[in-house]
Amino acid sequence: MSVFKKLKSFYLPYKKDFIWSTLFLMIMAGITVVYPIILQLTIDEVVLGGQYSWVPWISLGFIVVMAVKGLSAFIQHYLADMFGIKSVYSLRNALYEKLQRLSFSYYDNAKTGDLMSRLTADVEGFRFFVSFGFAEVLRFVIVVGASLCVMFYYSVSLTLVTIMALPFISIAVYKFDKAVHPAFRGIRESFGRLNTKVQENISGIHTVKALSKEQVEIERFNQSNQDYRSKQLYTASIWAKYFPLMELIGNISVVLLLGFGGYQVINGSLKPGELVAFYSLIWYILWPIMHLGFTINMFSQAKASGERLLEILEAKETIFDEEDVRSSEKIDGHVVFQNVTFQYQNEDTHALCQISFEAPSGSTIGLIGATGAGKTSIIQLLSRFYEPTSGDILIDGRQIKEYRLKTLRSQIGVVLQETFLFSSTVKANIAYGNPEASMEEITDAAKRADAHDFIMELPDGYNTMLGERGMGLSGGQKQRIAIARAICTNPSILILDDATSAVDMETEFHIQQALQEVMKGRTTFIIAHRISSLQHADEILVLDNGSIVERGTHEQLLASNGAYRRIYDIQYQDQKTIMQNAAR
Structure with a gap:
């Protein structure tokens, strides 16, 4: 029950609905045990005893009992549903809020389809048990306890003989739980992978069709679907193995009841009506015990779902406001990187190594280099999407950790390469x-x-x-x-991460002209592969393998005949060749 204890903050606030639901459940369970008693009185007192005057009263009593049970069932189911729905409402909100707080490092390894599966299928699996699983457990305890009390009242010896098989059913139920929980965990994980496959295919459908890979994607989906099917079949085999065994043991109890109970009726130590009542009562015990398999089924699914939900709720938040952060204030935009080194999680090499530069307020910094050189890593650290492995990042002379995340990011305008x-x-x-x-x-x-x-x-x-x-x-x-x-x-700081990569040269020219006015008074970082996008920058940083290999203005870097000049020559030689071909 450790999973449910950890999630108790989501359902305990609505315990009033649960308590009232339990009260009406107790009424239902108590009335259920009354049926065999009415049956016993009808046989022993009316049929065999000739007390026919009891018939109207027994009939009236039976109608009243049925009406009370029906009303109690309605109220109990309604309140149980309310309890579950309210609980998962809070849980779903908490999960979504947690996903908003988790840093980029969490999403680097997370699968979108799997997260969607957790917020939908796993939440619903947990809700179903909260609504009905707890009630089934209570129903089991109440009905079995009340039935045993009535049975002991009728005959202690017959009760002891009848329940001899119950420990064996309990052992079978215990082993069933041990086998079925890992199986349901596997089903949930497999469903998450299946969901991810569908999500990725739909998101990338243009690429799939452009490369005529429909059949390849169908085969990949079929593999995931086969894995999901095999796990479901394995779970079904567990059911096929244990449920008939529990039913067999239950039937042995019935045979013992009819054999020994019939012997007591013949000897006169037990009335016929009491034997019939016994027969009904034993099934009130056996069926809940065997039905416990279904309850365990719900419990195992809910437990597996709860474990997957807790993986999100207990995920470590690596980016958060420090206790002594400053209140909201205007940022001027003076940025300093001091010996900053950064390494992505689960990667062996450094994305950035000993990066140092200064961007005075209102200046424009250009970042250029090959793919993977570390350009985007710099602006992700500046927005505090990640924490540097070592070194300091300052804005207006203060560590960026001293600013509230909301304050910091609200004053940094970002245009990412992948537009959303x-x-x-x-x-x-x-x-x-x-x-x-x-x-x-x-x-x-x-x-x-x-x-x-x-x-x-x-x-x-x-x-x-x-x-x-x-x-x-x-x-x-x-x-x-x-x-x-x-x-x-x-924003006080503007970041353009290859922001004009998807536009033509003429449109880029118009946007650059417009941005010149926008960038006035703002510290601007421009990541670009086209030199034309950053040649007006106050300083250009040329990166390679996470290090700054050159820095200076456009003119200074051209004169140095280094990596920047090579990039310039390649780009403008290509343009010159295109113009010559067009002239021909």
């Missing part, structure tokens, strides 16, 4: 970082990003609904909206 737009209006996407922005501010941001004209050509202008991930827009249009979103936050 929400399934909402163009207006809402631009104002996402600044929900209180006026329409004038939104329009101004779009104009500066050279996005206003194409937005106005959309069916509903700024109120046009975008498809998932900005479907319906070109790559360049999505990047320009992302640039407008960053501008709309009015």
